[in-house]
Amino acid sequence: MAPETSKAMDPPRWLVKLVDAEGSRALEKAIHGDRLEPPEIAELIADTPFHALAAAADYYARRVKGGRGSFTVNIYLAYTNICITACSFCAFYKPPGKPGAFTRSPRELALAVKKAVEEHGVVEVHMVGGNNPELPFSYYEELISSIKEAAPKTVLKAFTAEEIWFIAKQTGQSTREVLERFQELGLDALSGGGIEILDESIQERIAPKKVPPEEYLRVHEEAHRIGLRSNVILMYGHIEDPIHVARHLYRVRMLEEKAPGFISLIPVRFNPGDTPLGKSRLYREKARLDGQYDLRIIAAARLALLGAVDNIVAYWVSMGDKLAQAALGHGANDVGGTFYKEAVISAARGGVGGGKSPRELAFMLSQAGWEPWVRDTFYNYLRRVEPPKLPWMA
Ligand code: SF4
Numbered sequence: 033m034a035p036e037t038s039k040a041m042d043p044p045r046w047l048v049k050l051v052d053a054e055g056s057r058a059l060e061k062a063i064h065g066d067r068l069e070p071p072e073i074a075e076l077i078a079d080t081p082f083h084a085l086a087a088a089a090d091y092y093a094r095r096v097k098g099g100r101g102s103f104t105v106n107i108y109l110a111y112t113n114i115c116i117t118a119c120s121f122c123a124f125y126k127p128p129g130k131p132g133a134f135t136r137s138p139r140e141l142a143l144a145v146k147k148a149v150e151e152h153g154v155v156e157v158h159m160v161g162g163n164n165p166e167l168p169f170s171y172y173e174e175l176i177s178s179i180k181e182a183a184p185k186t187v188l189k190a191f192t193a194e195e196i197w198f199i200a201k202q203t204g205q206s207t208r209e210v211l212e213r214f215q216e217l218g219l220d221a222l223s224g225g226g227i228e229i230l231d232e233s234i235q236e237r238i239a240p241k242k243v244p245p246e247e248y249l250r251v252h253e254e255a256h257r258i259g260l261r262s263n264v265i266l267m268y269g270h271i272e273d274p275i276h277v278a279r280h281l282y283r284v285r286m287l288e289e290k291a292p293g294f295i296s297l298i299p300v301r302f303n304p305g306d307t308p309l310g311k312s313r314l315y316r317e318k319a320r321l322d323g324q325y326d327l328r329i330i331a332a333a334r335l336a337l338l339g340a341v342d343n344i345v346a347y348w349v350s351m352g353d354k355l356a357q358a359a360l361g362h363g364a365n366d367v368g369g370t371f372y373k374e375a376v377i378s379a380a381r382g383g384v385g386g387g388k389s390p391r392e393l394a395f396m397l398s399q400a401g402w403e404p405w406v407r408d409t410f411y412n413y414l415r416r417v418e419p420p421k422l423p424w425m426a
Contacts, residue, residue: 041065047091054084062335063088067285073278076332082324089331089363094402096342097365100413101402103393106156106189106369107148111136111175115162117198119239120309121228121270121302125162135164138171142178144373149183152372156409157183159190160223163198172199173217180218187409188219192226193251193262197243208254215260221409222255224263224298230280234272238309249287256293261410263296268329269321270302271314277329281336288340295410296343296366299329300350323355327362334363343411348388353396360400366407367393394419 043051043063051059058072059080068076076085112135115125126133141159148154157179179188191199191214200207228238230245243251252262266280281297288294304310304319333344345366346359356367372387394404394417405413 041092041095043088044091047088050084050087054081056080056084059084059088059335062338063092065339068282068336070275070278070282073281073332073336074274076335077274077277077325077328082328085328085331085335086362089334090361092338093334093344093363093365096338099403100405101360101365101367101397101400102405102407102411102413103367103390103397104156104369104407104409105152105154105390106158106371107145107152107154108369108371108373109136109141109144109157109159111141111159111161112164112167113162114164114166116165117163117194117239117241119242120312121238121267121307123303123305123307128164128166135167138175138178141175142182145179145186146182148372149186152370154183154186154370154372155406155414156187156189156369158223158369158371159188160192160225161195163195165202167202169199169203169205172214176214176217176219187221189221189223189263189409190219192223193248193255194226194243196222196251196255197226197247207251208258211251211255211260212258215258219260221295222252222260222262224265224296227265228267228270229272229276230283231272231276234276237271237314245283249283252293253287253291256287256291261293261295263298264294265298265300266329266333267300267302269319269325270304270309271312271318273318277332278336281333285337285340288337294341296345297333297337297341298345298347298368299326299333300347301326303350323358326351326355327358330359331363348393348396357396357400360397360402365402366411367396390417391420393417 047063051063058075062068113124113126114128114133145157196207196210200210227248232245235245255262264284268277309315343366344364345368346356346364347368348356349371370387397404398419404417404419406415406417407413
């Protein structure tokens with residue numbers, strides 16, 4: 033099946049009949065490619081009959097992507113875990129001077145990248161770090177230059193909009209100046225973290241010192257306008273309600289319509305571990321832990337972003353393998369990457385750590401009915417991967 037743009041696609045008759053039978057106005061709008069308002073997206077997450085929602089999202093995921101499921105071969109690097117932002121959900125950061133705090137040298141990271149390219153065929157470097165007030169601007173310049181020198185053909189997807197905002201504040205520059213300098217040195221795309229939910233009332237509770245949602249979106253807009261594409265996450269499963277998730281998806285869509293450049297949306301389930309948020313009463317009272325909630329969010333994301341952002345990632349690092357595989361039948365088309373080394377999420381006790389081989393990811397995709405492909409950061413499909421067969425399949 034050839035990939036198709038999701039704009040202006042007519043739904044098949046069977047889907048129209050199914051949706052008619054369920055009488056969901058929001059779903060009816062969604063399958064005709066109309067933009068949904070936040071209350072309608074919230075309805076998809078909270079109330080819409082699950083089988084109809086899942087069928088619509090899975091249908092469009094496969095149609096938009098032409099049946100190609102994907103992942104990239106990447107390495108996940110953290111250049112520092114020192115951070116002064118102290119988000120309540122984060123088990124990764126250390127305040128300056130605390131045991132376990134680290135900052136890696138540009139040379140050390142460049143060597144790790146070189147090795148990963150030579151030994152594992154890595155095509156993407158995914159690099160993020162904490163908001164470390166001790167780092168001068170020259171550190172970031174050297175970091176980008178060293179990695180690009182060590183692996184000139186490897187895509188460098190690094191820094192969240194939050195990091196760009198922090199670096200700009202610390203160094204007395206505008207965010208645009210920081211973005212332009214990083215791009216000039218070889219930064220290829222922005223990574224998607226740095227915000228949890230694009231809703232002021234939630235961010236003020238869980239990450240009050242972080243970049244405000246409007247500023248976060250402004251940095252992405254600036255990046256898109258200078259030709260630097262970006263990704264965006266959505267962290268769910270803590271103290272949010274469906275309407276907050278809905279607002280997040282709506283704001284992502286609105287920005288994409290205004291200044292296109294988003295590559296993918298990556299829903300990330302919150303792992304409580306030993307974090308203050310995980311131990312809070314509000315989390316214990318509100319958190320929705322059932323797997324259907326995850327799948328509803330994936331499906332709602334697919335439909336809310338139909339015609340705007342075509343790639344919805346089932347992030348196995350936070351969902352675990354089996355739920356990620358289920359997500360591939362509910363609107364997701366991609367499992368992220370191999371993440372040969374991953375630091376941020378596995379630092380939370382209860383998180384899933386470690387990397388996966390391309391064959392493992394190909395197996396996950398093929399068993400969910402997708403053709404497994406290795407892609408680059410921008411979803412150019414590079415090669416089809418033959419998934420391993422279990423002995424009983426031979
Ligand atoms: S999520 Fe990022 S900004 Fe927040 S404390 Fe952790 S490392 Fe710092």
